Amino acid sequence: MKKSIVAIAIAISLFSCNKAEEKTTSEKTAYIDTVKLMDEYTESKDLQAKFEEKSKVMGRELELEIKKFQEEADNFRRNAQANGPEWAQKKGAELQKKEQQLTYAQQAMSQQLQKEAAVERDSVVSKVRKYIKDYGKKNGYSYIYGTGDAATVLYAKDGYDITEKIVKELNDNYKTPEKTETKDTAKAEEKK
Template sequence: MKKMKYILNGFLALAMILLFAQCSNNQSTPSQTATPTAVGGSTNMKIAYVEIDSLLTKYRFWNDLNELMIQKEENIRTTLNEKAKELDREMREFQRKLENNGFATRERAEQENLRLSQKQRDLQQLQEKLAADLQTENQKNSLQLRDSINSFLKIYNKTKGYSLIISNTGFDNLLYADTAYNITQEIVEGLNARYNPSSAKK
């Protein structure tokens, strides 16, 4: 189950990279935050970047979603462990009775064996279902995160006028960038200012 959290973090980091590539093409009133960059000698582009890892760490909405998912993972793990222990106890009891001729008839022993086999299959199906449900919820959370940031950036860029806002995840995209173009903290503060904690619990 723990792997699911790391998979989600990786997925969201990738989603964020795509997000910033898609939703930051609005041009508006120039801002004094960063100096426009000349491209090709004729077009002025105003560019900024956001550090995705830092954003995910500081964005309270994402932290609250993470906490909820960790709790759900723990609940699932507890449920499955309890059912697995119960099944193990019943199987050991079945084996003990079988070895000590504790069943009245052979048919009764076969019926109990079939029941336990079905219970084992049911447990496996439950595990698969809960894992699939968790993955679906992770995907829903990633869309919520993307929509939240996308919505904010559209408002934010009306006054900032960036031509391009790109993401920086380690060395995946930017090998070098002047920190003057780093707007991560601005974005985090803006997102947190409009965040309503009850939205993460829906």
């Protein structure tokens, strides 16, 4: 009797192990190259282009101020000896203060652009993550791994790479925003 109970227990445990093995081998997995995904995703490209343009526009305004400052500095150098040391010291202090203000303005502009870009980039990343999660559920995946800068997959067969599918579907679902901001910027530039 004891032998038959032990035999049944062993049979049940072997049967359970086989079931667990079957379950893990039938799980559907894939991976996505996250760097490639963000490089090829149209919304991500649009976001990058938007901030490059915004940086150029803001940079032009600052460049005008820098040119004015350089002209003042050149004028100062030419007139320093003629106007005497007292004038040169006073004017030099003013120029130094302006240079500091320009440096602060440049840093502030850079920080503002970085903050705005980070907020919008985070929004795109969240949207992509949600899409991948929904894609995984809809298509029966147990796991979808990410590779790229923060690689979590050290090796995978090429057949498991679904990056192209995800990029295509994201791009198909993305509606390109109207370029009104760019048009408005161009019109403002023409008026200057």
